[in-house]
Amino acid sequence: MTERTSLRRLAIPAAGVVLALALLALRGGPAPSGARPAPAAEAPPGPAPEAARAALGPAPAPEKALRGPEAAEAAAPERSMPPPDQIDRDAENPAIEPELPQTPEWKMGKTQQILRVVEARAARVEAEIGALEAEGKAAEAAERRVLLGRLRKQTEKMRAEIGRYTEQILASGGKVPEGGFGPDGAPR
């Protein structure tokens, strides 16, 4: 068998598998054996808002499809598993406190901190590019230049974010200290 024939022989079943998976996904897959029917029918999740979807690219992959091995295992669940009403009475679970609000001050502090770090990285990369070019390593220098461009783009976005946080803080009657905020949201 030639290589081309061999590849074709393997590619066709592969395409079949993909097609089968897609068909199963559309059908939602078989129900697990022995499973209780789902409660009153709820319309399956519809698509996300079209505008958002269009802006974000292709739709997500089809929802769950294959259940084959799961159905097989359903026939023999682990026998050591007790029913749900066997409660661990000795469990000690601390109260779950609501999280603190993610204030503009806190977000600004986190953004200012990572901005400093990314700027330092960009400066290092720039120096590396000079050194690589001096050594005649053009390909590596070009690769680093691509990275440098992206790092600069990130810092631009961070500065814009910081500007927005500043506006929010001032609009709510707050003040932005000269040194900005620390990564914990406290004034520097």
Add this chain to the structure above:
Amino acid sequence: MSSRVMLFAALTSLVAAAGACAQEGGGPGGEEELSVPSEDEFVAAERAPAGTLDLSVEGGVRGTFTLGGETLRFASVAREGRVYELTVKVRSTTLDATVDFENRTSSFDGFGSAAGEDVLYDEADRALVEALYRALNARGPADAPEAFVVLRRAVGVWSENPTTVPLGRLIYGDEGRGYTMLCSYAKCGGSFTGSCSSWNWFSYAKHDCNQGGFDNTRNQQIAQLGNHFTCSGDEFYWNGGGWTCGEPDHWSRPSVVGNCFGRCGGGCGGDTQYTLDATNHDGCVRNGHVLASGYCDDQFVSASDDELFAPNCY
């Protein structure tokens, strides 16, 4: 969380695509067998990660990962102040992150390696990154250097990144403002691992879906967190008469357990972080949605800082 079905499909597509490319090239060479993994083979590979990982931990972490004819290059460079510069090159895309681990803030990015343009992160890329994540999980020693841990966590985030969530974003969070630990709920009978003879339920793992919101009981699950039972589906769920391996699809508050429910990272991951946002993300992707489902985008985004910065429970 389990994504084996999606990963299997994506890897299968990848192999098919590789075959098609080889046909088009039609170049000389010996007969090369390209194999499409069966579902059973895939499940086995999930337990014993596929691919070849070459890793060096001198001066940070760098290495390569090869799977299905594709080679990923990765690096984690440590800088002063627990800052890490991470890069993963997968096919024609570069995934990049700058992580300030000390201050729990980071900048993530993804772009075309050649020209630096914005790119769409597709299923095939994600499947390869997920395979890398499994390989890193299998190789990471308990006393792994921080450069490795941070890389593994970032790769974990990328391995679950839905196409509908931009690769370029800031990820930051503190405990109590970004992430909430649920370590105690990961125990049954006082232990984080092993079988449970009784349950320590967490109520509720929940998502908002596209209808009903968080308060809809069909978007909620009663979960035993922790590494207690394992099956080849997403989880075990109580069907009224016994435990079934699989996944209920928007049932009303089913009891669920298994496969490290509530833990950050795909599958059981390489870390032991059990958090509220990771639990809710599992409550979405194990409730009728695939791992990278657009319906779980907000849960994924909320859980990203947990995966990157939350401490291990044990």
